[in-house]
Amino acid sequence: MGHIIPFNLNVIVMAMLIIMGSTMAILRIRATKKPTNAKKILIPPIGMSTGFAMFLYPPTHIPWSWAALAFLAGMIFLAIPLIITSRFHIVDGEIYLKKSRAFVFILFILLSARIGLHSYIEQHISIMETAGLFFILAFGMLLPWRMAMYQQYRKLANQIDSESEKTVSPLS
Template sequence: MGHAFPINPHIMIPIGILTMAVTVLFFRLRATKKPTSAKKILIPPLGMSTGFLMFLYPPTHIPLWWAGLAFLAGMVFLSTPLIKTSQLEIKNNQVYLKHSRAFVLVLVVLLIIRFSLHNYIEQHISIFQTAALFFILAFGMILPWRLVMYYKYRKLMKQLHTDISSS
């Protein structure tokens, strides 16, 4: 009979967050080499929205005002630097995500802030409630960021179609 290793959430959660951050950086750097599309911009928040199913599990329940504050904090403080460092450009009659060193720096700073907040908050509420809060914080960050990117994308596509039809 094999021995089961207990999973320590205090170790696994930071490893999970770090893995996700490295994955985001990897995909972001790859994304600048290929044209983008509305689908590539909108699928991440749609896919992430399935995470709201966690709230079917009662230990993740948090007061509504906590959720509102977490969403607002993500929207105001975390999405703003991502929006400012995510630029799109037209190259070869297609829309590309512009490579930005500032974006990588912003992601690293956001990761550090998130780790610090996570460790502090986790001391005061359950690990499940902490996960719920940080999910909502992240969703509050990604949704406005991707909606602004989609708006910029549509604007560039309109410009591209106007330029093509006028030539």
Template sequence: MAGSLFSMHGLSILATILGGSAVIFLRLRATNKPTNMKKIIMPPIGMVSGFLMFVVPEFRVPLTWALVSFLVGAILFSYPLILTSRFEQKNEQIYLRRSNMFIFVIVGLLVLRVILHDVLEQYITVPQSAGLFFILAFGMLLPWRVAMLMQYRKLQHANVRV
């Protein structure tokens, strides 16, 4: 049993590191291409299907835990991402401006997530922990993307008036 828990824990940390690396890679790549509304809103829409994990009883958590997890993501974790996401216009196109701080923010969030993951797994199961961190990630992503969309639309409207 202990071996299977360690392997689940190791896989969880590996998934966190791979996911964070993918976010950094995709974000850096996105700064080389113009953006549009679809590129901004698709990540949270795509994540919605992940809530199907809660169909499986092992992933279920009390509603209050889910709400707290969402609020922690929305209030604490999305804020640094919102601060490091800016757009700029180049040649009539809108680009996401590259921010070196973004990489530090993502790495910091990943480290914090691994630490919190270790603490939580002393009290709840690995699948429940995975579910809570999924909700936290969605809570982080949704306000961040809404803020990006608002910035994008503001810049888009400012360019129309000029």
């Protein structure tokens, strides 16, 4: 059976992984220069969740047990290092993401591990199943990481609100 794509799909997938990882690192570095808000934290997992539509295409179907393991692996092995290295701080009454050299380093280690794992797994299952599996792995990383960031953000936002209430004296 012939391929309808005249180029090596594996090379394209690997290139896209590298581009996406580099883009994420650049965006993270830029994010430390501007104050953040809840929308900036919560929109990525909401936007990414639309990718679950890929599973409407039958060749991407994987067993539920694989999906659960991929999600758990994303939570445990990928999200935890990102949660640990993502911290906020207050500057002039606004919340900023702290710069972290460790974050970029960890991000590239995770990207390298993901590429190696991707190459190994795609030898055993189809490229479409691999795509589905790694989408769930990435979502398992992104969702808990962003939820942890949101909790930290809310804590600092509440701290700012309570401090501003203390500094405003009632007119009596």
